[in-house]
Amino acid sequence: MSKGVWIAIGVVVVLALVLISGYNSLVGLNENVDGKWSQIENQLQRRADLIPNLVNTVKGYAAHEQEIFTQLADARAKMAGAASVAEAAQADQAMNSALSRLLAVVENYPTLKADANFRQLQDELAGTENRLATARKDYNDAVQSYNATIKRFPTNIYAGIFGFKDREYFRAEEEAKTVPNVDFSK
Helix, strand or coil, X not given: CCHHHHHHXXXXXXXXXXXXXXXXXXXXHHHHHHXXXXXXXXXXXXXXXXXXXXXXXXXXXXXXXXXXXXXXXXXXXXXXXXXXXXXXXXXXXXXXXXXXXXXXXXXXXXXXXXXXXXXXXXXXXHHHHHHHHHHHHHHHHHHHHHHHHHHCCCHHHHHHHXXXXXXXXXXXXXXXXXXXXXXXXX
């Protein structure tokens, strides 16, 4: 074989190796995004599991606050039925809003605030909210890295060939940007 054929074969092999390496890198980044999303779902599930216990504790003290319990149940159902990042963000906002109202009701019941079971549940919920915030940040960081990679040249060429698409960021709803009005004067 001539020298030109060997050079052509060498170029094809190098291009194939670059393509394979790039594809594997995109698969790894995509799986990282999926893993970070599952951590958000994990923390959302943990929160959803804690809420019935918290609600039952509060119900014993505040039986007439039925509207808040209904809102929490509805928010929990939305969270369980979320099929996309945007739906999960909306459900998360509904849950945060309902929890804020529940904790405002708690302020009207000093004996409830002193209840050890309630305090433990409230602490677990606060810890879950912190883990959830961290999981959201980690997910968005992974999405940023993935999205940036599939947009860079030459990766954008084979990302398009293999069907890698932008991933959606976890974004807060507009209502979350409004500072809640908390009034303890009642």
